Amino acid sequence: MKKKRKSNKRKSRTRQITLICIVILSLLYTFIYKQNNSQNVEIVKVSTVSQHLDANKTDNNVGGNEVNESQEIDKSKPDNIDDESINPRANRKQIEVDKNSFDAGKIQGFLSKNIKINDGKKIAFLTFDDGPSTTVTPKVLEILKRNDIKATFFIVGKQVEENPGAKNLLLEIYKDGHAVGNHTYSHNYSKLYPAGKVDTNAFMEEIIKTSEIMRAVLGQDFDTKVIRFPGGHPSWKGTEQIDSQLEATGYKYIDWNALVGDSEGGTRTKNQIINRYKQTFVGQEKVVILMHDTYGKNSTAEALQYIIDDLKGKGYEFKTLK
Ligand SMILES: [Zn+2]
Numbered sequence: 076m077k078k079k080r081k082s083n084k085r086k087s088r089t090r091q092i093t094l095i096c097i098v099i100l101s102l103l104y105t106f107i108y109k110q111n112n113s114q115n116v117e118i119v120k121v122s123t124v125s126q127h128l129d130a131n132k133t134d135n136n137v138g139g140n141e142v143n144e145s146q147e148i149d150k151s152k153p154d155n156i157d158d159e160s161i162n163p164r165a166n167r168k169q170i171e172v173d174k175n176s177f178d179a180g181k182i183q184g185f186l187s188k189n190i191k192i193n194d195g196k197k198i199a200f201l202t203f204d205d206g207p208s209t210t211v212t213p214k215v216l217e218i219l220k221r222n223d224i225k226a227t228f229f230i231v232g233k234q235v236e237e238n239p240g241a242k243n244l245l246l247e248i249y250k251d252g253h254a255v256g257n258h259t260y261s262h263n264y265s266k267l268y269p270a271g272k273v274d275t276n277a278f279m280e281e282i283i284k285t286s287e288i289m290r291a292v293l294g295q296d297f298d299t300k301v302i303r304f305p306g307g308h309p310s311w312k313g314t315e316q317i318d319s320q321l322e323a324t325g326y327k328y329i330d331w332n333a334l335v336g337d338s339e340g341g342t343r344t345k346n347q348i349i350n351r352y353k354q355t356f357v358g359q360e361k362v363v364i365l366m367h368d369t370y371g372k373n374s375t376a377e378a379l380q381y382i383i384d385d386l387k388g389k390g391y392e393f394k395t396l397k
Pocket residue numbers: 204205258262304305306
C-alpha cells in the first residue's frame with residue numbers, strides 16, 4: 076500500500092516535472108521564434124503618401140529649348156514620361172524601410188534647418204553621388220560588403236541608361252541593401268538651374284524620368300523619395316517653388332556636412348581624400364559624407380577603408396537614408 080502510494084507520488088511528480096518542462100520549452104520556443112522573426116523582418120513594407128504632382132505642369136515645355144550645352148541631349152521631354160508616374164491618382168509605390176535605414180526627413184531638417192535630432196547616437200551616412208560607374212562602384216560595393224556597412228547612392232539617370240553595366244550595378248546596389256537616391260537625369264547645372272535659379276519643371280521632370288529608369292531596372296515596386304540636388308541645395312537661388320513642390324509630394328532632399336573633396340577639381344590622391352575628410356569631419360554627431368563613385372574617382376574607393384575604420388573607431392554606426 077505504502078509502496079503503491081509512493082509510486083503514485085513519484086508518478087505525479089514525474090508528470091509535474093514533465094509539465095513544467097513542456098511549459099518552459101514552449102516559452103523558450105515562442106521567445107526564439109519571436110527573436111528570429113524580428114531579425115528576419117529587415118524589410119517592412121510601408122505605404123507612402125500619394126503623389127500630388129500636377130500633371131499639367133509638365134505640359135509647360137520649360138528648360139529643353141534653353142539648353143545651350145550642346146553635349147547634353149534633351150531626353151527629358153514630357154512625352155517621354157510614362158503617364159502613370161505623373162498621374163496624381165496613381166497609387167504610390169511602396170518604399171522599403173529596413174533596420175539600416177534612418178528617417179531622411181529628419182536628416183533634411185537637421186542639415187537644412189538645423190533641427191536637432193536628440194537621440195544621442197553617433198551615426199554616419201556614407202553617400203556616393205553621380206554613379207553608378209563600372210570602374211569605381213564595384214570597388215565601393217566590395218569594401219562596403221566586406222565591412223558589412225550600408226550606404227546611400229545618389230544615382231544619375233543618364234549614367235544608368237547609357238550603360239548596361241551600370242544597370243547591373245544599380246541592381247547590385249539595391250540587392251546589397253543600400254539606399255538608392257535620385258540625383259536627377261542629366262546632372263546638367265545649366266539645364267536644371269539656368270542662371271543659377273532652379274527651374275522647377277525641368278528639375279521635377281528629371282526626377283521623374285530617373286525614377287522611371289530606376290524602376291525599369293529594379294522593378295515597378297521600387298520607389299525613392301530621397302533626392303540630392305546636383306551641386307547641393309544651398310548653391311542655387313529661387314528654391315521656394317521647388318521646395319514647396321517637394322514637400323507636397325513627399326520628397327526629401329539631402330545635402331551634406333562633411334566631404335572628401337573628390338569633386339573639388341583635379342584628380343586627388345588617396346591621402347588628399349583622407350585629409351579633406353579629416354578637415355570636414357569634426358565629430359558631428361550625425362555626419363553625412365559626400366563622396367563620388369563615378370568615373371575617375373578611384374582615390375575615393377582607395378580611401379574608403381580608412382574613413383570607415385576612423386568612424387568605427389570613434390563609435391559611429393552606419394545608416395542609410397530612406
Ligand atoms: Zn552630383
